[in-house]
Amino acid sequence: MRSTKITSENLEEMFDRGEDVTEFFDFDSAVVEDKTETKRVNVDFPAWVVEALDREARRIGVGRQAVIKTWIAERLDDEAARRSA
Known part of the structure; x- marks a missing residue:
């Protein structure tokens, strides 16, 4: 996970361009509720x-x-x- 801050708008723009944005997420502490x-x-x-x-x-x-x-x-x-x- 990257320690640099990013705005949600910038993150969305990167995602829309097809860039890999996974570095901005902490999957180790992610909580998924799937009922x-x-x-x-x-x-x-x-x-x-x-x-x-x-x-x-x-x-x-x-x-x-x-x-x-x-x-x-x-x-x-x-x-x-x-x-x-």
């Missing part, structure tokens, strides 16, 4: 999809699983909004 029941699923992807997911994960500084979860959740939200419109 959502989870279920494990296995999905097989072609190698090119896994490689693309890994590139995107590196670009935004998160793990592959986070990319998959986020993209699927976004798509489900979009579909739900489309159906209710």
